[in-house]
Amino acid sequence: MKLGEKVLVTAALPYSYAPRHFGHLAGAYLPADIFARFKRMRGAEVVYVCGTDENASSIVIEAMRRGMTPKELCDMYYPIQKEVFEKLGISFDIFSRTSKPIHYQVVREFYLRLWEKGYVYPKVIKQWWCPNCKIFLPDRFVVGTCPRCGAPGQYGDVCEVCGSWYESFEIIDPKCSLCRSRPEIREKTHFFLKLSALTEKVLEYVRDKKFWRKATYNKTIAWLEKEGLRDKDITRDYSWGPPAPFPGAEGQVIYNWAENLLGYISATRDWAENIVGDPERWKSFWMDKNVKLYCFIGKDNLFFHTILFPALLIAHGEYILPYNVVVNEFVNLEGEKLSTSRGWVVWLHELLERYDPDVIRYYAAAIAPETRDTDFKWQDFAEKINGELIGTYGNFVHRVLSFTYSKMGGVIPQPGEMDKRDEEMLSRRIEYARMLEEHIEACEFRKGLRTILDLAQEGNAYMNEKAPWSNPEKARTPVYVLCQVVYSLAVISAPYLPFTAQRILDYMNTGKRVSELRWSDAEAMIPPGHRINEPKPLFRKITSEEVEEQVRKLFERLKK
């Protein structure tokens, strides 16, 4: 074990008002959580931060639509977002918000420094302005006719009919998508970030990240080499968001894409101040070169995390850069791409109404889109839960504990002399812990899950071979061994299935909290004579009727 290891873990900041779906869990929050939990068990100092992203222009507009202020909209959704993560056992050390004063302060300090270092300059740009709504409109909120093919109802600067790209101002017969009135073009001074000066530095930073996932590494390098970074405007005229700290930028805020990444820093400061009670503590993470920063995101976020975020941090100069950006692909649904607007999606809050969080976590880890897009299928969900989680893992735990409880008087027996097979079984559980460790370190969570299952499978095979039920006299040694394996299984599966691990600890009457477990406990031995509690099956099976019902519900909702 590396002593004094420090790890900072981030998961993509969710938009405050967009609920989280299964793909978000499988692609970011769960892998990050497994990683964070594992590292804590290894004795590392871990801070796992997240929070809602509340300053996007789409939030301003969504609030307008609903006749609310952005603040009211965010206040309404924040507890909902937070609750879903809590129920799923996502072990954030802080779940902050980018509307908090600490975030505004971080953004202000950050950009003031960039200004002072000469990375920011003013420039006049043209933007759409809706005189009726009295706001500047992002391109996407301007509807009009394609200047190339004449297709009506196109958004922004790309035509979905003919696929051509054009200047947003070329669009014919523009209308504000909110009120349908005609927007005008206005010129205004905005502030630009000199990203063009950072291409080489970012490339230099990325070059040696050969251990990143292949797609992540290649895409990032290719992007930088082929296109490089262009200067970009970072201010907007909104009354919602962190104020821009530049001279002459009164009334302007820092644009969402340029400030939300700093939410990781402000969340850590929020944690230091309000959870730890030591306002300086965040520095021992963001300003310590020995800290490894892991960012977990979906592929839609790649540019921002592998290119833009490092560029910003390099420009600033005092903070550490991501050590690994763990990028996941997408989870499709029953063979089709997700579409939240069409209702083609599996929401986490709905799953939680019906399923054990560990059941959800299991399936999310089992189909985590690590190297390619994967598919959520209800039938597959039932097969994997019933066959793997329950049939292999749950059944192994339950048959061992229930046998011990009912046939051995509820007491871990005193083993007799161990044969080769018994010794082997005991050492195998340690080998599995080592293998799992390697997989998690490499951020290969699916392989890790398989390793857990393999240990249960070996335990099942061992139990069948030893058949303790056939000869009570010879049952003591194998049952003793099996109880050790079950305990190890609970320990090593704790990062994936924390609630289940806790139940096993309780059935085994260990008096331990799962949060107290250390990785080395996988090698621990429960002493003979230890009394266990009455075990219950860990999970409930998913019926075929239920699968049909879920599929039916999905299609019914789609019709609307």
Added chain:
RNA sequence: AGCGGGGUAGGGCAGCCAGGUUAGCCCGCCGGGCUCAUAACCCGGAGGUCGGAGGUUCAAAUCCUCCCCCCGCUACCA
């Protein structure tokens, strides 16, 4: 169009970067065993032109070239 990822038994995947035992794993299927366990568990078996065509090599799923198919990306929706 360019770039990136992928195309391996009925389905889902690993192996490919550092070429070399009978190409592994899970599900399903077939046949056995067991009965402690949530009809769960264990063992065995059938099933593969490793997208296609060339090439390099003593040897290629693994390296090179070309082609076909699927998916994604190309910063003003962050």
